[in-house]
Amino acid sequence: MERTVTVGTLESSDCIITLRKEDNPVIDIDTIVHDAFYDHIKRLITHILAEEQFDHLSVYCQDKGALDYTITARLITAIKRYRSLDNG
């Protein structure tokens, strides 16, 4: 069964993080501040995934100008929810 977890909103200053199990995991970022912050957001997500030892899923980030703390919180919540699915 395909497991997908989605956290956050598309309101200003927020983002939606979606975790999905796929054969070839990717980090895909759609952001309104692509030119200035795409690389920064990708580094942040990669760093959190490494810290959480959670790099086996694809991460989709739809960003509406979220600051680092928001991306961090949404991604960590998504990881916790995915883990709770695994444990459930």
Added chain:
Amino acid sequence: MARSFLFIPGNVPRMLQNLDVFEADTIIVDLEDAIAYEEKDEARELTRAFFRAHPPHQPVYVRINTATQAMFEEDLHAIKDLPVRGIVLPKTTVKSLEETGAFFDEASINFDIIALIETPDAFFSIERIAANPRVKGLLLGGEDLTSATGSERTLEGQEILFARSQVILASKAHDKTAIDTPWTTMDDRALKRDTALAKTLGFDAKCAIHPNQVPTINSVLSPDPRAILQARRILAMHRKEGSMRFALDGKMIDKPVIERARKLLERAEKYGLLEGDRDDTR
């Protein structure tokens, strides 16, 4: 002492990021009623991440979920090391306060508590709640209370007058902050009238549920210029007479009036409303 306590939902980044511009004396980040059940974890994580990255410039309390719910402990674990002043404890009872205190002791948490008084039960032990040393303020929850009693909420607020008076008396008896229930419509004239009533009754502060309510609350609950002038005159006469009992404008002034004048000037100084001789506040 704060005049305004502004509720902010803990799951909205643009609100959290703007705490500084709302001009509220104190912020209450809400993890309880403003957050849908399926978003509780999101709000908890977002609030934690925000305050770890952005220590607040004003006092912040977090309204956690009630002590009878499993989320109570999850909320406290999430915020226990954050730079916030304390928690707002919903539906406070003597029992829930004791349980919260035990949890604080076990987890070495040193938070202040604002007790949310919003159930009929709480009013039968409000004095014991106010006496608890962790409790720094009593906040009247008029909506939940009238929902529980089946009272109709009205513009005049007669249905909560007795509850308001009890919250004020218990707070003052134990030197705690008396915080009035929020006004739940966006009618500014009605908010002004309700806040003026709260001030007349003796509340120190009032809750706001929208940033637009804060300027009105701050304005009404600040000492007005005429009261400041009169307090200055009372203290000046007190110094001149060297007495706790004298006449001013044909009225007898005694110790309680002098103390009230002193407190009023202390509040006025705190809110930057005094000009000139700061000795008046002493």
